[in-house]
Amino acid sequence: MKTFLQRLAAHRPPAGKRRWVFVPYDQLTDRVGPLSRIAPRELGIVIVESSQKAGRRPNPKHTLAFVLANLRHFCLEQAARGVAVRHVETDADYATALRDVARDVGPVLCMRPAERELREDLVPLVRDGLIEEVEHEGWLTKRSHFDESHEGGAPYRMDRFYRHVRKATGVLMEKGKFAGGKLSFDAENRKRWKGDPAAPRVPTFARDEVTDEVVQLVQHKFADHPGTIDLEHLPATQAHADAMWAWAKRECLPHFGPYQDAMSTESESLFHSRLSPLLNVLRVLPKNVVDDACAMEMPIASKEGFVRQVLGWREYVRHVHEATDGFRAVTKGRDAHDAATPSFLGAKRALPPAWWGQATGMRCLDACVSQVWKTGYGHHISRLMVLANLATLLDVSPRELTDWFWCAYADAYDWVVEPNVLGMGTFAVGDLMTTKPYVAGAAYIDGMSDFCKGCAFDPKKDCPVRSLYWAWMDRYEERLRDNPRMSIPLQALKKRAAAQRAEDADVFARVTDALARGAVVAGAG
Ligand SMILES: Cc1cc2nc3c(=O)[nH]c(=O)nc-3n(C[C@H](O)[C@H](O)[C@H](O)COP(=O)(O)OP(=O)(O)OC[C@H]3O[C@@H](n4cnc5c(N)ncnc54)[C@H](O)[C@@H]3O)c2cc1C
Ligand code: SF4
Numbered sequence: 001m002k003t004f005l006q007r008l009a010a011h012r013p014p015a016g017k018r019r020w021v022f023v024p025y026d027q028l029t030d031r032v033g034p035l036s037r038i039a040p041r042e043l044g045i046v047i048v049e050s051s052q053k054a055g056r057r058p059n060p061k062h063t064l065a066f067v068l069a070n071l072r073h074f075c076l077e078q079a080a081r082g083v084a085v086r087h088v089e090t091d092a093d094y095a096t097a098l099r100d101v102a103r104d105v106g107p108v109l110c111m112r113p114a115e116r117e118l119r120e121d122l123v124p125l126v127r128d129g130l131i132e133e134v135e136h137e138g139w140l141t142k143r144s145h146f147d148e149s150h151e152g153g154a155p156y157r158m159d160r161f162y163r164h165v166r167k168a169t170g171v172l173m174e175k176g177k178f179a180g181g182k183l184s185f186d187a188e189n190r191k192r193w194k195g196d197p198a199a200p201r202v203p204t205f206a207r208d209e210v211t212d213e214v215v216q217l218v219q220h221k222f223a224d225h226p227g228t229i230d231l232e233h234l235p236a237t238q239a240h241a242d243a244m245w246a247w248a249k250r251e252c253l254p255h256f257g258p259y260q261d262a263m264s265t266e267s268e269s270l271f272h273s274r275l276s277p278l279l280n281v282l283r284v285l286p287k288n289v290v291d292d293a294c295a296m297e298m299p300i301a302s303k304e305g306f307v308r309q310v311l312g313w314r315e316y317v318r319h320v321h322e323a324t325d326g327f328r329a330v331t332k333g334r335d336a337h338d339a340a341t342p343s344f345l346g347a348k349r350a351l352p353p354a355w356w357g358q359a360t361g362m363r364c365l366d367a368c369v370s371q372v373w374k375t376g377y378g379h380h381i382s383r384l385m386v387l388a389n390l391a392t393l394l395d396v397s398p399r400e401l402t403d404w405f406w407c408a409y410a411d412a413y414d415w416v417v418e419p420n421v422l423g424m425g426t427f428a429v430g431d432l433m434t435t436k437p438y439v440a441g442a443a444y445i446d447g448m449s450d451f452c453k454g455c456a457f458d459p460k461k462d463c464p465v466r467s468l469y470w471a472w473m474d475r476y477e478e479r480l481r482d483n484p485r486m487s488i489p490l491q492a493l494k495k496r497a498a499a500q501r502a503e504d505a506d507v508f509a510r511v512t513d514a515l516a517r518g519a520v521v522a523g524a525g
Contacts (some may be wrong), residue, residue, distance in 0.1 A: 001277050003209045004072050008431045012212055018084050022098060022110040022131065024118055025053075025067050028074040030283040032137035033111045037430035040223035042083035046108055047075050048097045051221065057403070060227030061218050062234065062376050069214045076210065077238055094121045102130035111136045114280075114318070115413050116326050127470055138282045139318070140290065141165050142407035144443035146319035152386075154330065156320050156433045159184070162312035166487060172294060173309055180300035184308060188301045190238070191258040192448060199267035200251035202274065204232045205240045208268060227373055241283035248273035249292060257302035261381050267399040268371045273306075276411035279314070286310050309380075317419035320338045326418055327429055335399060342422055344430040345376060345476055347395040352515035355387070355404050360515060361524020362464065363455035364445050365390055376410030383409075383450065385439055387423025392439055393468040394512055395475075398428035436485035441469030456524040465522055469505035475508075 021034045023045050030036055035043065049071065056062055075085045083511055086105075102108055102125065108473040113119045125131040149164035150156055163183055166172060172179040193199075214236075215229055235244050255271040278284040293306050324330045326340055333341035353450050354360045357373055368382045378387070383405070391401045403422040406412045422428040427437035442459035443466075446452040457463040473480075473493045480486040496504075514521050 004076075005087075007076055007210065008079055008085060010221050011076075011082075011085075013044075013079070013082055014041055014082040016041065016517065018042055018105075018110045020044040020046060020086070020101075020105045022046045022048070022108045023074070023109070024048075024094075024099075024113055024115075025071055026281045027111055027136075028070055028115055029138070029285065030078065031283075031285055032287075034109050034134065035078075035083075040078075042087060044105065045075075045078055045088045046082035046088065046098065046101050046105075047071060048094055049087070050062065050094055051089075051091050051096065052093050054222065057407045058225050059407055060373065060410075061222060061225050062227055062229045062377060064218045064222055064225065064232075065211075065214055065229045066234055066236075066277060066376070066410055067219065067281070068312045069211045069282060070145045072210055072324065094118065095125055098122070098125055099130060107132050109134060111138070114415050115140070116321070117414050119456060138285065139315060140169070140286050141315045141319070143319065143322070146316075146323065154324075155431050156316075156323070157435070158312060158316045158433075161319070162308060165311060165315065171290060171311055173305060180304060185257060185301040185304045186308070188257065190448075191460060193259045193262035193264055193270055195266070197255055199264070199270050200247070202233060202269065203244060203247045205235050205243070207231050207234075208236075211236045227376070230375055233375065235278060235283070238283060241278045244278060244421045245273075245275065245284050245289065245292075248275055249296065251307055253293060253296060253302060254298045257299060257305035257495070260305055261385075261448050263379075263382055263386070263445075263451065265367055265450055265454070268375065268377065268382075274377060276378070279296055280411050280413055280416065281308075286314065317423070317433075318415045320419045320423060321415040324432075325332060326414060327422055330432060333399075336437070339403075340401060340418070341397075341399040342428040343398050344428055345395075345479060347392070347426070347428075348397045349395045349512065350516065351391065351396050351400045351404055352394070352512075353518040354515055355391070355401075355408075358518045359520060361456050361520040362390075363457075364449065364451040364465070367451055372408050376408070378409070383420070384425055384439055385448070386446060386451075388421060389439055390465070390468070392426050392437065393465070393472045394508075394515065396426075398422050398426040401426060431483065436483060437467060437474060437480070442466045462523055464507055464511050464523075467504040468511060470496060470501070471504035471508035473503060 010148060019038050019042055023372050051301060075087055079085045086101060088097050088101065106481050107130050109132050112135060114136060122131055126133055145168055146161060168180065215231060235241050252271045252273050261273050275284055279286060290307055293303055309403050327342055328340050329333065331340050331342035335341050351371050355369060358371060359366055368378055368386045372378045393496045402418055406417045419433060423433040424438060442463040445465065446459040452459040473489055477490060477493060511521055
């Protein structure tokens with residue numbers, strides 16, 4: 001703390017009356033909101049480092065280091081432009097810390113927090129007039145866009161929302177028509193990656209004393225949290241974040257579309273931007289990335305594919321989360337901490353130790369798990385079609401899986417992780433926000449990745465994922481019968497001989513048993 005505090009103290013903002021703004025850990029920008037409008041000499045910011053928040057779940061060390069390093073560099077960046085910075089370090093919650101500050105400086109402004117969890121923490125202060133909440137200007141769309149696209153309410157559909165906002169915002173529209181002649185180029189974005197074009201090298205960043213100090217703090221104070229800190233790949237300043245986006249534009253976006261669904265042991269991100277941790281703390285602004293992507297010379301399938309992620313999926317999941325109060329409004333189940341616990345299929349098995357790093361011999365699972373514990377990153381398909389898919393096929397409790405994703409990934413916040421895992425990855429809320437469950441067998445994983453090549457199992461013969469998939473179809477045949485998008489796989493299930501179906505059920509029993517014990521799957525040794 002010494003270096004950081006000394007550097008902060010070295011900036012002596014001129015005395016005078018200031019408007020104080022609370023800047024939460026995920027609003028680290030002066031490019032939108034009150035910080036973009038109030039003159040630095042009239043502005044003061046309150047930054048809270050709460051070890052209670054950091055200890056709320058066992059977030060890996062690199063995630064804690066990422067957030068803290070950005071928070072502290074943001075303080076210094078603001079102080080350097082003449083903003084008064086009140087940095088509060090506390091073991092208490094945000095409300096307690098901010099109540100003390102407000103007593104001193106008067107009511108503080110705050111952009112409405114993106115996280116439900118923080119909004120809830122701040123309710124008493126908003127009620128008492130100590131926090132004046134203003135609109136969060138980091139989003140690209142408003143609640144009215146979502147409501148207009150779903151006039152009849154649920155079920156919610158991303159394509160309806162996306163179609164509406166493309167028209168309403170004019171993004172990728174030409175003379176009132178969708179650029180390239182259609183809304184989505186998703187069908188063209190499913191190529192397997194065979195090494196050409198070469199995957200870009202992920203950028204590295206120079207460390208400084210402030211970041212080093214954060215690393216020491218995390219190593220010491222959160223020693224029992226999992227993972228390590230990959231300092232080389234940790235963007236900590238605004239300049240790092242800008243460099244990361246420049247890299248993504250140059251190296252990733254031109255090939256983003258075709259290889260969007262591909263996975264490889266040679267590159268964990270391939271042509272994905274790796275921007276989500278930075279976007280989710282506003283170091284990189286969604287508006288800038290969409291504007292820049294639209295202005296770039298690149299194939300429409302890549303351009304639209306990228307825009308769909310940021311303007312479409314990212315905004316959609318956040319609206320679904322808010323419209324359903326984090327699914328509490330639409331499901332009855334809640335756990336002791338008031339978290340929503342939907343499970344449309346009734347899955348409730350414990351998450352096997354494999355997700356915490358115990359080897360299974362299933363290369364797809366082991367590779368994706370080891371990658372996320374190393375870096376806190378994994379792209380969409382490894383999350384959806386490996387980690388969530390396998391947990392679903394194994395009947396893991398959707399809530400437990402969500403809490404794992406929330407802990408393991410560096411970009412996880414309630415508004416984004418809950419819809420993606422409960423809504424999309426596990427079908428825990430039925431067809432509330434997707435039309436079908438995202439489950440797949442070994443043929444999909446083999447088709448989109450190189451995992452199977454070095455695996456102890458053969459995807460066409462003895463791979464357990466094949467049987468797990470059919471056993472899952474068998475168990476939930478009744479429950480899924482009315483879903484029109486499941487009719488093809490359910491027809492295929494009917495063609496499976498009784499002996500094969502019995503064998504599938506047997507594999508399910510053996511694999512769940514082995515994984516629950518933390519053992520490798522028989523046949524992998
Ligand atoms: C089971 C599961 C859990 C997920 N958990 C999270 C999470 O905790 N935090 C998170 O930010 N994303 C989450 N996602 C969405 C998505 O996988 C990540 O945003 C993406 O992989 C981040 O990598 P990237 O920055 O390289 O993305 P790119 O592929 O380069 O996409 C660009 C940006 O689009 C946005 N985006 C794309 N898809 C989604 C989506 N479904 N929801 C929200 N934003 C999206 C992200 O901001 C991303 O940075 C999850 C997806 C699944 C299936
Ligand atoms: S063979 Fe089966 S278990 Fe092995 S990597 Fe492929 S899908 Fe996964």
